[in-house]
Amino acid sequence: MSTATLNPAPGAAPALPADDTRIGLRAHLRHLGALTRRNLMRIKADPESMLDALLVPVIMIVLFVYVFGGAMAADQHTYMQYMVPGLLGTTGLNLAMALGTGLNTDFQTGVMDRFRTLPIGRSTVLLSKMIAETLRAVVAFAVLIGFAMILGMDIVGGPLKLLAAVGLSLVFGASLMWVSMLLGMSLRSAQAVQGMSMLVMMPLQFGSSIFARPSTMPGWLEAFTEHNPLSALADACRALINDQPVGNSVLTVLIWAAAITVVTAPLAVARFRKRT
Amino acid sequence: MTRIDRNAVEVHGIVKHYGETKALDGVDLAVREGTVLGLLGPNGAGKTTLVRVLSTLIKPDAGTAFVGGYDVLRQPKQLRRTIGLTGQYASVDEALSGYENLYLIGRLLDLSAKDAKARAFELLERFSLTDAAKRPAKGYSGGMRRRLDLAASMIGRPKVLYLDEPTTGLDPRTRNEVWDEVQRMVGEGSTVLLTTQYMEEAEQLADELTVIDKGRVIAGGGIQELKTQVGGQSLQVRPTRPAELPEMARSLQEAGIPATFSEESGLLSVHLTDEGQLTTVIGVLGTRGFGVAGIDTKLPSLDEVFLTITGKSSVPAQARDKEPVA
Ligand SMILES: Nc1ncnc2c1ncn2[C@@H]1O[C@H](COP(=O)(O)OP(=O)(O)OP(=O)(O)O)[C@@H](O)[C@H]1O
Ligand SMILES: [Mg+2]
Numbered sequence: 180m181s182t183a184t185l186n187p188a189p190g191a192a193p194a195l196p197a198d199d200t201r202i203g204l205r206a207h208l209r210h211l212g213a214l215t216r217r218n219l220m221r222i223k224a225d226p227e228s229m230l231d232a233l234l235v236p237v238i239m240i241v242l243f244v245y246v247f248g249g250a251m252a253a254d255q256h257t258y259m260q261y262m263v264p265g266l267l268g269t270t271g272l273n274l275a276m277a278l279g280t281g282l283n284t285d286f287q288t289g290v291m292d293r294f295r296t297l298p299i300g301r302s303t304v305l306l307s308k309m310i311a312e313t314l315r316a317v318v319a320f321a322v323l324i325g326f327a328m329i330l331g332m333d334i335v336g337g338p339l340k341l342l343a344a345v346g347l348s349l350v351f352g353a354s355l356m357w358v359s360m361l362l363g364m365s366l367r368s369a370q371a372v373q374g375m376s377m378l379v380m381m382p383l384q385f386g387s388s389i390f391a392r393p394s395t396m397p398g399w400l401e402a403f404t405e406h407n408p409l410s411a412l413a414d415a416c417r418a419l420i421n422d423q424p425v426g427n428s429v430l431t432v433l434i435w436a437a438a439i440t441v442v443t444a445p446l447a448v449a450r451f452r453k454r455t
Numbered sequence: 456m457t458r459i460d461r462n463a464v465e466v467h468g469i470v471k472h473y474g475e476t477k478a479l480d481g482v483d484l485a486v487r488e489g490t491v492l493g494l495l496g497p498n499g500a501g502k503t504t505l506v507r508v509l510s511t512l513i514k515p516d517a518g519t520a521f522v523g524g525y526d527v528l529r530q531p532k533q534l535r536r537t538i539g540l541t542g543q544y545a546s547v548d549e550a551l552s553g554y555e556n557l558y559l560i561g562r563l564l565d566l567s568a569k570d571a572k573a574r575a576f577e578l579l580e581r582f583s584l585t586d587a588a589k590r591p592a593k594g595y596s597g598g599m600r601r602r603l604d605l606a607a608s609m610i611g612r613p614k615v616l617y618l619d620e621p622t623t624g625l626d627p628r629t630r631n632e633v634w635d636e637v638q639r640m641v642g643e644g645s646t647v648l649l650t651t652q653y654m655e656e657a658e659q660l661a662d663e664l665t666v667i668d669k670g671r672v673i674a675g676g677g678i679q680e681l682k683t684q685v686g687g688q689s690l691q692v693r694p695t696r697p698a699e700l701p702e703m704a705r706s707l708q709e710a711g712i713p714a715t716f717s718e719e720s721g722l723l724s725v726h727l728t729d730e731g732q733l734t735t736v737i738g739v740l741g742t743r744g745f746g747v748a749g750i751d752t753k754l755p756s757l758d759e760v761f762l763t764i765t766g767k768s769s770v771p772a773q774a775r776d777k778e779p780v781a
Pocket of ligand 1: 501503504
C-alpha cells in the first residue's frame with residue numbers, strides 16, 4: 180500500500196501554520212443572526228417561559244397595590260407610584276437569569292457539542308443568547324409598562340426618563356447575565372439553575388426598597404436593604420419615572436453593575452472557554 | 456480514476472485518561488481518503504472518546520492526530536470545516552422543528568439562505584423526515600431524532616464524516632436508508648469513520664476494520680484479512696451417499712480429525728485449526744473411497760471474529776489489571 184502522508188511524521192516539528200482561518204466580520208454577523216433567530220424561536224416555542232416572566236410581576240402589582248396598597252401608603256395610587264417603578268427596575272434582571280438555564284440546556288442536550296464542531300466563534304453562541312434575552316426583556320418592559328399605565332400609573336418624568344430607567348435596568352441585568360452564566364455552567368440541570376436563581380433573587384427582592392421604605396424596617400433589615408443594589412436600582416427607577424432627584428442612586432447602580440461584571444465576567448468566560 | 460492513497464485521518468499515540476480510567480491508551484490508526492473505516496470494540500473500549508478527540512470536542516492528554524491534514528490541537532477551526540459528526544447521543548434542538556435545526560446548521564456553515572433551505576429539504580427528504588419537517592423535534596421518535604442528527608452532520612458535505620453508532624435503535628428499513636446515504640457520501644468522495652456494534656453494518660460499509668479494547672488497538676485490517684487471521688475456517692463436505700455420513704465421521708476421528716455431521720443437512724463439518732488438517736481430511740476420504748459431491752471452506756462470521764479477538768485481549772488484560780500498581 181503506497182500511503183503518502185499528508186503530514187510529516189510526528190516529532191518532525193512541522194512548521195504548521197497556527198489556526199489561521201479568521202472568521203470574517205460578515206460571517207460572524209451571519210452566525211450571530213442565525214443563532215439569535217434560533218434563540219428567539221426557542222422562546223416562541225416555549226411561550227410559558229415568557230408568561231412566567233410576566234405573570235409574577237403582574238401578580239405582584241395587583242397583590243401589593245390592591246391588597247396591601249392602602250396599608251402601605253396614604254392611598255393606592257400613591258403606593259403604585261412608589262412600588263411599580265421599582266418593580267419595573269427588576270425586570271431586566273429577572274430575565275437575565277434565563278440565560279443560565281438556556282446555556283445549561285444547550286450543554287445538557289448536546290446542542291453545544293454540535294455547535295463546537297462547527298467553524299464558528301465560540302463567543303458567538305453566548306452573544307446570541309445575550310441579544311435574545313435583551314430583546315425578551317424589552318418585550319417584557321413594554322407589556323409591564325403598558326399594564327401599569329392601564330392601572331393608572333403616571334409616567335411623570337416623561338418618555339426619555341422612562342427609557343433611562345429601562346436602560347439602567349438592562350445594564351444592571353446585563354451584569355447579572357455573567358452570574359447566570361456561571362450558575363448555568365456549574366449546576367447540573369436547568370431546573371437547578373432556575374431554583375438557585377430564585378433562591379438568590381427572592382431575598383434580594385423583598386429585602387430591598389421595592390415594596391417598602393427601608394426606614395419602616397427593623398434595624399438589621401434596614402442595614403441590609405440600604406446596601407442592597409436592588410434598592411439603589413428601585414430608587415433610581417422610581418426617581419426617574421416620578422421625576423424626582425435621583426441623588427446618587429444611578430451612580431450606585433452603575434458601580435454595582437461594573438463591580439459584578441469585573442468579578443464574574445472573567446470567571447464565566449474562563450469557565451465557558453474551558454468547557455468549549 | 457487514479458487516486459493517490461492519502462490518509463484523511465491519522466492518529467498517532469493518542470492518550471486520554473479520566474482519572475484511573477485509560478479511555479485511550481496510545482491509539483494509532485489511519486483512514487485512507489475516500490474509504491470507510493469501521494471502528495469496533497466492546498462497550499467502554501474508547502470509541503466515542505476517540506471520535507470526540509478527532510472532532511475537537513476533547514483534548515487528548517498526549518499524541519497527535521490529523522484530519523484532512525489539519526492538526527486537532529493546533530488547527531481546530533480549519534479542521535471543523537472538513538468534518539461532520541453524528542455523536543452517539545443525538546444533539547438536536549428539541550424546541551426547533553427538524554427543518555429549522557438543519558437550516559440553522561446550514562447557515563452556521565456559511566451556506567446562503569437559499570442554499571441552506573434547499574439543502575435542508577433535500578436531506579429531510581433523503582431521511583424520510585419530510586412529513587415531520589415542520590414539527591418540533593421534541594415530538595420525534597428516537598429513530599427520527601437519530602436520522603435528523605445524521606442529516607445534520609451531512610449538511611456541509613464534509614470531507615470526513617464521523618458516525619458513532621449511527622444506526623443504533625433504527626428499524627431495518629431505515630437502517631438500509633442510512634447505509635445508502637453513507638455510501639452516497641463515500642461516492643461523493645467523503646471519508647467515513649464509523650463505530651458500530653452491528654457486524655453486518657461493518658461488513659456492509661467498511662473497507663477496513665480496527666478493533667480497539669481498553670483504549671488500545673488490538674487488531675486491524677480488511678474484513679477477509681481479519682477473518683483468516685483469526686483462523687478457524689470450517690470445512691464442509693457433502694457426500695454422494697448421505698448414508699455414509701456416520702462412517703465418514705468415524706474414519707476422520709480415527710485419523711485425529713474432530714469431525715461432526717448432521718443428517719438433516721447431509722453435511723459433514725470439520726473445524727480446521729491448521730492448514731495441514733485439510734490435506735489429511737482429503738487423504739482419508741480418498742483412500743477410504745468415500746464419494747464426495749461437494750466440498751467448501753467457510754470463513755468465520757465477523758461476529759465470531761469479534762468475539763475471538765476481544766475475548767483474547769480481555770483475559771490477560773483483566774489478569775494484568777488485578778496486579779497491584781507498582
Ligand atoms: N467524561 C468522562 N469522564 C469519566 N470517564 C469517562 C468519560 N468519558 C468516557 N469515560 C470512560 O472512558 C472509557 C471509554 O468510554 P467510551 O465512551 O469512549 O467507550 P465506547 O467505546 O464508546 O463505549 P460504548 O460502546 O459503550 O459506546 C469508559 O470506561 C468510560 O467510562
Ligand atoms: Mg460510545
